[in-house]
Amino acid sequence: MVEIIQELDVMGFNDFPDPVEAMLNQHEWSDPLNRLRVGVVLTFSINENRDEQYVSYIVDELQDDSPVFLIRPAWLNKGYDFKVCVEGWDESANPAPSHSEVYSDLYWKRENDDEESFQSLCEAVLDIHEGASPSSVLERYGGNFDFSVGRTPEALLKPLPWLFIEQDIRYWNYTGRNMTIQLVEDLYDGKSLEELSLELQDIGAIHETQLAIPNQ
Numbered sequence: 368m369v370e371i372i373q374e375l376d377v378m379g380f381n382d383f384p385d386p387v388e389a390m391l392n393q394h395e396w397s398d399p400l401n402r403l404r405v406g407v408v409l410t411f412s413i414n415e416n417r418d419e420q421y422v423s424y425i426v427d428e429l430q431d432d433s434p435v436f437l438i439r440p441a442w443l444n445k446g447y448d449f450k451v452c453v454e455g456w457d458e459s460a461n462p463a464p465s466h467s468e469v470y471s472d473l474y475w476k477r478e479n480d481d482e483e484s485f486q487s488l489c490e491a492v493l494d495i496h497e498g499a500s501p502s503s504v505l506e507r508y509g510g511n512f513d514f515s516v517g518r519t520p521e522a523l524l525k526p527l528p529w530l531f532i533e534q535d536i537r538y539w540n541y542t543g544r545n546m547t548i549q550l551v552e553d554l555y556d557g558k559s560l561e562e563l564s565l566e567l568q569d570i571g572a573i574h575e576t577q578l579a580i581p582n583q
């Protein structure tokens with residue numbers, strides 16, 4: 368557990384503080400995802416001092432008011448790296464979804480629930496990967512969701528853009544968010560578990576969490 372010395376509610380998806388927006392507007396952005404990652408880095412830069420202390424940024428919330436938040440710096444402290452957390456994701460003090468946990472949840476939904484729900488959820492994930500906001504994909508696809516296992520769809524989708532942004536920043540001059548999306552495409556295409564490079568989280572462990580569908 369880390370000690371948070373400052374909590375800031377200053378940043379939503381592609382919605383930055385006024386000084387950051389002013390800086391971003393000085394440049395013509397051909398790639399909106401590049402604007403997004405630069406905006407996140409600038410927001411960190413104007414809010415953090417050289418005092419080696421942890422800061423959290425509330426960036427979204429679930430319907431039950433559980434916050435989605437970032438912790439800076441991340442444990443490995445690599446530049447602008449950060450930890451994405453969702454209250455209730457697990458029982459830890461700083462509950463941080465991993466890509467493999469998200470993709471495990473998709474796998475269990477594919478195996479246990481109807482195809483239309485699963486395909487709509489994968490399409491929502493792929494839209495977020497392309498730059499869509501969680502609220503827009505929930506509005507677009509939410510009516511198709513009818514799941515009985517795993518975490519709630521919004522618990523999966525609302526931290527995802529930040530996981531992708533973190534990859535964009537950490538692998539700044541490389542493929543960034545493309546590094547893990549292939550697994551979603553493989554799940555969507557129906558590949559078996561034996562064909563997937565997925566360390567599967569046990570469904571029982573998922574259902575012990577606050578955000579699991581059976582607990583809502």
